[in-house]
Amino acid sequence: MFLRRLLLLLCLLVAAHRSVADDGYRLWLKYDLISDPGLRKDYQKAAGFIVGAGNSPILKTAAEELQQGLQGLLGQTVPIHSAAKKGKGGIILVVEATANVSGGALGKDGYRIAEQGGNLVVTGSTESGVLYGAFALLRQLQTRQPLRGISLSSSPRIQYRLLNHWDNPNGTVERGYAGSSIWKWYELPERIDPRYQDYARANASIGINGVVINNVNASARYLTPEYLEKVVALASVMRPYGIRVYLSVLWAAPKVIGGLASSDPLDPKVKQWWTAKTDEIYKAIPDFGGFLVKANSEGEPGPQDYGRDHADGANMLADALGAHDGLVMWRAFVYKANSNGDRFKEAYQEFKPLDGRFKPKTLVQVKNGPIDFQAREPFHPLFGAMPRTPLVLEVQLTQEYLGFATHWVYLAPMFKETLDADTYANGPGSTVAKVVDGSVDQHAISGIAGVANIGADRNWTGHPMGQANWYAFGRLAWDYTLSSQTIAEEWARQTLTADAPAVRTIADVMVRSHGIYTxxxxxxxxxxxxxxxxxxxxxxxxxxxxxxxxxxxxxxxxxxxxxxxxxxxxxxxxxxxxxxxxxxxxxxxxxxxxxxxxxxxxxxxxxxxxxxxxxxxxxxxxxxxxxxxxxxxxxxxxxxxxxxxxxxxxxxxxxxxxxxxxxxxxxxxxxxxxxxxxxxxxxxxxxxxxxxxxxxxxxxxxxxxx
Amino acid sequence: MFLRRLLLLLCLLVAAHRSVADDGYRLWLKYDLISDPGLRKDYQKAAGFIVGAGNSPILKTAAEELQQGLQGLLGQTVPIHSAAKKGKGGIILVVEATANVSGGALGKDGYRIAEQGGNLVVTGSTESGVLYGAFALLRQLQTRQPLRGISLSSSPRIQYRLLNHWDNPNGTVERGYAGSSIWKWYELPERIDPRYQDYARANASIGINGVVINNVNASARYLTPEYLEKVVALASVMRPYGIRVYLSVLWAAPKVIGGLASSDPLDPKVKQWWTAKTDEIYKAIPDFGGFLVKANSEGEPGPQDYGRDHADGANMLADALGAHDGLVMWRAFVYKANSNGDRFKEAYQEFKPLDGRFKPKTLVQVKNGPIDFQAREPFHPLFGAMPRTPLVLEVQLTQEYLGFATHWVYLAPMFKETLDADTYANGPGSTVAKVVDGSVDQHAISGIAGVANIGADRNWTGHPMGQANWYAFGRLAWDYTLSSQTIAEEWARQTLTADAPAVRTIADVMVRSHGIYTxxxxxxxxxxxxxxxxxxxxxxxxxxxxxxxxxxxxxxxxxxxxxxxxxxxxxxxxxxxxxxxxxxxxxxxxxxxxxxxxxxxxxxxxxxxxxxxxxxxxxxxxxxxxxxxxxxxxxxxxxxxxxxxxxxxxxxxxxxxxxxxxxxxxxxxxxxxxxxxxxxxxxxxxxxxxxxxxxxxxxxxxxxxx
Known part of the structure; x- marks a missing residue:
């Protein structure tokens, strides 16, 4: 007993020691020992063991992440049992495709956490759902919520929740203010930086399920066998966290690396090249996510170089994807050089007429506003204007126009302002969020993208408070009905302090900070x-x-x-x-x-x-x-x-x-x-x-x- | 007693925990607890207290660095007494300008460590000497040398031992392979990254006493009041470590930021501008080191734009320095565009005729070889060819031509090959080292510069073994007679492992690695x-x-x-x-x-x-x-x-x-x-x-x- 207390003291001291030099690396997943002995005991009683639901990589991740989090929070090693174990006081992970909640069926990738037979049962409608549930359970502990009688469930409102990295092959990050790229291309595929896994963990903990790893001003390198090996290595780190890897592609790739004379989307050789390339990618990365394209924009090549339009380009890539489970996200950020008109209107004028032309699995990715990530923009007029095309909302987490890494600006209110804006596309209540989640126009696929604010700086985001924008993006992508305040408090509680008044003070500053900046x-x-x-x-x-x-x-x-x-x-x-x-x-x-x-x-x-x-x-x-x-x-x-x-x-x-x-x-x-x-x-x-x-x-x- | 043992156990556990995840941040200054109890006891007996020699910042640093190092190595807090304290078993720090060693007077910035009256006395001929002695004493413990009867002394053979950072204001590093710049220009001067101090500590521990903080392809920003404030902030971190800050300057600065029509070094207005600017800098940074100049090289502006020569330019800056204690280091890395000749000869042909023209406090900085930091070069023909001009040897630590951050190449043998090369300038034995240290031509000032391999990557140098090149540069700059093998073993012992056979194996690989690479x-x-x-x-x-x-x-x-x-x-x-x-x-x-x-x-x-x-x-x-x-x-x-x-x-x-x-x-x-x-x-x-x-x-x- 004495020894046990002593070990606990030791853990507390180690924890205290760590917190003295908090360099921000652990983000919101700090898992410091819970100092209230009563609460800790309650949690310990409820988390005596973990029963995994199987041996798949994602479920294994879920069990191990729980174990790691509980190790820190409770100061004890919680055993993982792979097979069903009789007993009470444990955590049971279950995949149940037809799981129900009070409102009906649990949505895809959703989770339910409930007390059942003396255990905490985390049910996911998919393996990823279990993983999200595991992180949600840890969040309950991190924010010191009671577990007794717990009953909560949640499902993502938007299906594809992506980070877009504007990272270049030379290690720089376009519009990055947190150091160099976290991707070490010269070291890959042989060296797997341990940081890649920490990155994946952080993303999974907030529900992000896809990452575009390279700049939209894309290098063709990534499509070469030499670089695909590197991408494969990254994908293998992301996979157990339910995260799929996507690539930004250079439209001119068939010319630049394929040796073709053209990149005309209607040229059979070009189609053939992309089809073969896509097959090659899926052979190496079976769960590859798909392509992001910036074409005929700010000097980038595109189908218009051959008299074709954006739909011609996107559809050719959709055809190349064929039966593979992947997407084409085609960016609408276009505006002609030397325009004498109003840049505000240009994307609309080019894309609106294409509505209905895009093939399935093709989404058009639209920035939140009509210009370019300004401190505040009215919602982009394309939202609600392309009912036959699923639109991805693109927001910028990196603070290109919002003070780089020296201004504290919490972006959730800005994201919410767009998400909550009513387009009236299908009558009142047709908010941008509902256009994006597909409910206004009954689309089967939906997506949202955040341009990452992540770099190799020790604390990931340069400004420590920038972490909150990464966090808030993930949380809102999952559920845009969460309030900015709720997310701010949740983040601050996990990341900065356990002191409730301090959390409120910090969240208050956060929620006002965007208004102040503007x-x-x-x-x-x-x-x-x-x-x-x-x-x-x-x-x-x-x-x-x-x-x-x-x-x-x-x-x-x-x-x-x-x-x-x-x-x-x-x-x-x-x-x-x-x-x-x-x-x-x-x-x-x-x-x-x-x-x-x-x-x-x-x-x-x-x-x-x-x-x-x-x-x-x-x-x-x-x-x-x-x-x-x-x-x-x-x-x-x-x-x-x-x-x-x-x-x-x-x-x-x-x-x-x-x-x-x-x-x-x-x-x-x-x-x-x-x-x-x-x-x-x-x-x-x-x-x-x-x-x-x-x-x-x-x-x-x-x-x-x- | 039990509690004490327990605390020791705790320290060991914490230390063990840390070493499990050695991310390389601590470099060669790891100070992990000495696990051999007998040896630890011996050291503890000899290091019961520290008596500082005064309250100057550098001496304070020396005492605090000793305290911090001993805390880690011995697991106990060693008290610092500012005034003389009777007693035995302590460490006494003394400044003694006229200190002698067996061979005569202790050189400038040299140190002596000796047992005296039951104490370990660290004597420096200057305050910096005391600091170097403190680090040398710690090195004795880190490499598990006996302290009983210790008697060692050392003085630097080269006076100005500089790192050159090719870091840009936007945070990139030219030829950097370890992430972005460690200097956060947008955050300065308000935020002082704690890393700056760790950087200064590492440099001081190996005797580096100057840093040129910006790229030789220089921005004029650093000479503006806005950026000088930032430089002041960095200088204030470096000062207590005996490190002076230098700036690379853009030759065209009088035009670019001074509003003048010319940068002609003979133009009185230009002279006046530089004089006023230099005074402004010294007012803000009294120990400012001076200027490094890349002029009329690879497209950079220079005095030749006005029909003047390099000596005209360098001398004008020397005049601007006036009575200030600073230097001009003028780079000899020049070669005309569209040459039909042999680039090998060009620097020689331009600079040799200028020998004797350079004013005091002006040094010409010459790369180790005649081309450009190739994997192996014969020594630069300017060494030994400019007897009336002190020459700075410039070597490259960053592995621009030596495998970036994926090849393990230990550069000490390459540096030694240049240093030991005999120029025969003044008969046999006129090695490059002796040209550089001033002994061949009786120069009063001497310098050596290493182009840094340091970036914001957690482990500082990208390749973990790159740390050895930083270390070896400092050690050789201090004493070029040290062998590559000795330095390799010393570094590996402190940085990688306490196991003697492993140290030998690693050092063996290191010493052969450059030959293998070539x-x-x-x-x-x-x-x-x-x-x-x-x-x-x-x-x-x-x-x-x-x-x-x-x-x-x-x-x-x-x-x-x-x-x-x-x-x-x-x-x-x-x-x-x-x-x-x-x-x-x-x-x-x-x-x-x-x-x-x-x-x-x-x-x-x-x-x-x-x-x-x-x-x-x-x-x-x-x-x-x-x-x-x-x-x-x-x-x-x-x-x-x-x-x-x-x-x-x-x-x-x-x-x-x-x-x-x-x-x-x-x-x-x-x-x-x-x-x-x-x-x-x-x-x-x-x-x-x-x-x-x-x-x-x-x-x-x-x-x-x-």
């Missing part, structure tokens, strides 16, 4: 006014670039009269792309939500807004209060210092200092620049910036030097 | 036949590039007659750049060491060599035995499996598999390609490659795709 960078619907090469700094004065739609003035259209892009019928009429109900809400500047105002209207500086202030005064108010809110974030963070690991607290505190500095940079840049058009003073009670616009321009220039 | 890649003096964009793969057939001297055929000159670059007087006469004694040795193909043969001679395929084989047969023999030696390395590594951490062992074993694969790649590429000229069969007992040259060319192409 206020000090692009309030009232301003967009695309960031630095040309550093997307986290301001450059609203940017007037010339390789393309007009890469400048800032193209978007904000500031002049002596006012500010904003007129997209009503007097302007570009992009509003007409939406259903009438949406148009009605946004068409009138006096009813248009202030957050979208300058997306759709050129508003006079002196125009009073619904807030009671003129545009100019409201703009200044948002920039100033936004920047000041970072100080509030700092204050809130300071209050949780005793409850959070010291090194991690210092890390976030330092980044908040930078964020405050950069918020002032944005504020001063924008109010001074727009003031040169508005010709009005900074309204009271705010003090004018202490620096000049030229000084800020010089600062921006520094960050854009070679 | 055999399977560029034997007999072949050079610059690597892939155009992937410098670790073969591309001897490369015949066209942006510049002729970026191809392979420019260097190997294979034809129907033979192979190699004739640099005798019948050829480019580059040999004439060396002293007659050197020329004599290398001028005759029959006496020229085989390792340098094709550097200087175009040798007929059928020519018998000193080895008894014809050139063709010797070439094939080296490629085949070289590649087979990787199998030997694998076998040797397999034998130490029980003595090395499992994860680390697996890591190296996997990389060796890749190395074997790539050695065969090199072998097959080169023998097949050269066979097309030699028109001879692969000699017995070797089997011809099973693949064709075209197949290998396709493979090389894959690795050079976008």
């Amino acid at each position: 206020r000090y960078t692009m309030p009232l619907g301003l967009h695309h006014i960031m630095g040309q090469t550093i997307h986290y700094g301001p450059e609203p004065w940017l007037a010339s670039s390789a393309r007009p739609d890469w400048t800032a003035v193209y978007y904000h259209k500031a002049d002596a009269v006012g500010l904003g892009f007129d997209r009503t019928e007097k302007g570009s009429n992009a509003l007409a792309l939406y259903k009438p109900e949406v148009q009605r809400r946004w068409n009138d500047p006096s009813t248009c939500p202030p957050n979208y105002l300058l997306w759709f209207h050129h508003v006079p500086w002196t125009q009073p807004l619904s807030t009671g202030r003129t545009l100019w005064n409201e703009l200044c108010t948002r920039y100033y209060t936004g920047a000041d809110s970072v100080t509030w974030m700092q204050q809130q963070w300071a209050t949780v210092k005793p409850q959070v690991d010291a090194e991690l607290h210092a890390d976030v505190a330092a980044r908040l200092q930078t964020q405050r500095k950069e918020a002032l940079w944005w504020r001063d840049a924008c109010v001074l620049y727009f003031q040169s058009f508005a010709k009005q003073p900074i309204p009271a009670p705010f003090s004018p910036p202490e620096r000049t616009l030229d000084e800020i321009k010089r600062l921006v220039t520094i960050y854009q030097l070679r | 055999r399977y890649t560029m034997p007999l003096g072949l050079h610059h036949i690597m892939g155009q964009t992937i410098h670790y793969g073969p591309e001897p057939w490369l015949a066209s590039s942006a510049r002729p001297d970026w191809t392979a055929v420019y260097y190997h000159k294979a034809d129907a007659v033979g192979l190699g670059f004739d640099r005798t007087e019948k050829g480019s006469n580059a040999l004439a750049l060396y002293k007659p004694e050197v020329q004599r040795r290398w001028n005759d193909p029959s006496t020229c060491p085989p390792n340098y043969l094709l550097w200087f001679h175009h040798v007929p395929w059928t020519q018998p060599l000193s080895t008894g084989r014809t050139l063709w047969n010797e070439l094939c023999t080296r490629y085949y035995t070289g590649a087979d030696s990787v199998t030997w390395m694998q076998q040797q590594w397999a034998t130490v499996k029980p003595q090395v951490d499992a994860e680390l062992h697996a890591d190296v074993a996997a990389r060796l598999q890749t190395q074997r694969k790539e050695a065969l790649w090199w072998r097959d590429a080169c023998v097949l390609y050269f066979q097309s000229f030699a028109k001879q069969p692969i000699p017995a007992p070797f089997s011809p490659p099973e693949r064709t040259l075209d197949e290998i060319k396709r493979l090389v192409t894959i690795y050079q795709l976008r």
Whole structure:
């Protein structure tokens, strides 16, 4: 007994020792020993053994992940029995394809956790369902929920939940702010970095079931036998976690590595090449997920090079997939060079007419908004406009336009804003989420993609709080009805502190952080006014670039009269792309939500807004209060210092200092620049910036030097 | 007593737990508990307390590093007393500028460790000397040397021992194979990554006292007030470790950030700008080290843009330094574009005439060989040719041409080959080392620079064995008379295993590894036949590039007659750049060491060599035995499996598999390609490659795709 207590003490000390230097590597799967002895005892009683349901790799993973988690949380080794074992007080893993829950059948990959015959029974409708259930059970313990009388079930609302890595073969990550790529191409396939498994574990724990491992600006390398061997090695790490590997493909691959003269999708040789290549891939990776394609976009090759359209291209790949269980995800992020029109409309104009042309197993992948992952965008007009085509929602977890790795911005509210937006495609309630999950148009397949914020930095995401965006993406992909607040608390509880008031404080900051960021960078619907090469700094004065739609003035259209892009019928009429109900809400500047105002209207500086202030005064108010809110974030963070690991607290505190500095940079840049058009003073009670616009321009220039 | 034992057990357990998952982060400073109780007791008796010599930051570091190291090694907290303490059995730190050792005065920054009055007294001639002595004392414990009767002393032979980081402001590292840059420019100055201190500690432990933090292809950002603040933050972490920060500067900075019309070194405005900038830097960083310059090289701007020469440029910067204690290191790595001559001679031809023109505090930094960090190069002809100019030896730790992070190549033998080479500049014994340390020409300043192999990968260097190259560089910079074998054993003992036979086995592999690498890649003096964009793969057939001297055929000159670059007087006469004694040795193909043969001679395929084989047969023999030696390395590594951490062992074993694969790649590429000229069969007992040259060319192409 004494010895046992002693060992426990030892475990506690080791745990304490570890938490002293929390480097963030363990993410939300920390599994530190539960310090409340009563609670620990309760859990120990309920988790005396694990009975696996079989020997398949995924079920084995489920049992082992449970064992590993319980080892940490309970400080004891919970034995795994492969065959059914009589007894009580254990965890039983069961696959039951026809499992029911109170609402009917358990959905595909869903799970149910219930007390039954004195045991905790984790039932999955598939093997992956069991794995998700195992992680859900661990989450119950991590968040200190009672197990007695437990009865919960959950099924994913979206079928394909993918991370997209914009990782290059040379180890860099396009728009990555967390170090180099986690994929070590020069080491593969011989060396399997142990980190790959930790990555897979983290993904499985939040329900992610697919990863596109390479940049959409794709290298053809991955389709060569030499690189496929490397992909095979990665796939073998992902497979036991229920994760399928996908590849971004270079459209010109048949020319670049196939030795063909063309990549014309209607050329029989090209079709034959892709078919053979696809067969080769599936021979090596039987559960290969499929292809992601960026074509005829930002200089990438595509079917239009041969007078074909996107559907021709996507369908050819769908044909190549043939009987294989795979998908084609074709990106709608296209906009012609040298456009004199409105970039807002271009993807719609190119893709809407193709609706109905896409073959089964082909999905069109659409960014959340019409431009490019701006701090806030109205939902993309393609959602609801292509009823005969399943659409994948693509959101960006990496903070390309949201402060890189120095700004604390929790993205769940932004994702939710898109997901909850009503397209009215099929009457009220036709939210983007319901378009995406297939329920509006009765599609059999559904998908969502998050552009990963993951790199080789020890803590995976650069900013420690960036982990929450990875986590929230997975949770929302699984169930978009979860609230931002719930997810924030769940994440903070598992990742940062067991202290309930501290969790609430942190979650509160998280939930407000996106609104704060937009206020000090692009309030009232301003967009695309960031630095040309550093997307986290301001450059609203940017007037010339390789393309007009890469400048800032193209978007904000500031002049002596006012500010904003007129997209009503007097302007570009992009509003007409939406259903009438949406148009009605946004068409009138006096009813248009202030957050979208300058997306759709050129508003006079002196125009009073619904807030009671003129545009100019409201703009200044948002920039100033936004920047000041970072100080509030700092204050809130300071209050949780005793409850959070010291090194991690210092890390976030330092980044908040930078964020405050950069918020002032944005504020001063924008109010001074727009003031040169508005010709009005900074309204009271705010003090004018202490620096000049030229000084800020010089600062921006520094960050854009070679 | 029981409790004490228990705590010890606990420490052992924690230590054991840590060693199970050795991720390489701790480098050679592991400080794991000494498991031999007798030895531990001896050490404990000798290290009962530490008496610091004062409160200066560097001395504080020395005491704290000792305390931290002893905490780990001995499992006990050794108290630090700031004032003198009577008693025995402690460690006393003393600064004594006039300290003597048996051979005379202790050199600058040297240390002496001796038993004295029952204490261990660590005397440094400077504060840094004390710090180096503290690390030397820890090294004694780490390598389990007896402390009783200890009496050792050491002083650095070269004064400025620098790492050069080729790190870019965007976080990439030019020629880096260990992840992204460790410097987080977007986070600085607010956030100080704890890793910076670990980096400084590692450097100080091996005597490195300066770091150039940015790429020689320099951004002007670092000279702006915005970035200087960041540099200040880094300097403040380095300072307590006796490390000074240096900057690579962009020659065009006065234009790019200074708003001047010119960067002409003789323009008074330019001089004024640099003087003011230098003053600004020293005001912020009083111990700033100075400037490193790559000018008029590979497209970089320089004084020649204004009709001035390198001395004009360097001297202007030296003037700008004025009374500040700093240096200008001006790189001699220059070669004109579109040259029809011999790149071998170009740096010599440009810099030799400038000897005597450089002002004090200006050093010319010369790569070890005349081309560019090839797997093996003869020493650079500038060594010994510029008696009036102190020369910095620049070597490359990052394995740009030595297998990136998948080949195990221990570089000490290569560094030693250069250091020990006799230039005969001032009669026999005028080795490169003695030119560099200033003794041949009586220079007051001396320097050595290693291009860092450090990145943000958890284990710092990508290949775990790359750590040994960082270590060996520091040790040789301190004392180039140390043998490669000694350093290898010392490093392996501290880093990999306490088992003496295993250490010997590992050191044996290390010492042979460079010879093996050159055999399977560029034997007999072949050079610059690597892939155009992937410098670790073969591309001897490369015949066209942006510049002729970026191809392979420019260097190997294979034809129907033979192979190699004739640099005798019948050829480019580059040999004439060396002293007659050197020329004599290398001028005759029959006496020229085989390792340098094709550097200087175009040798007929059928020519018998000193080895008894014809050139063709010797070439094939080296490629085949070289590649087979990787199998030997694998076998040797397999034998130490029980003595090395499992994860680390697996890591190296996997990389060796890749190395074997790539050695065969090199072998097959080169023998097949050269066979097309030699028109001879692969000699017995070797089997011809099973693949064709075209197949290998396709493979090389894959690795050079976008």
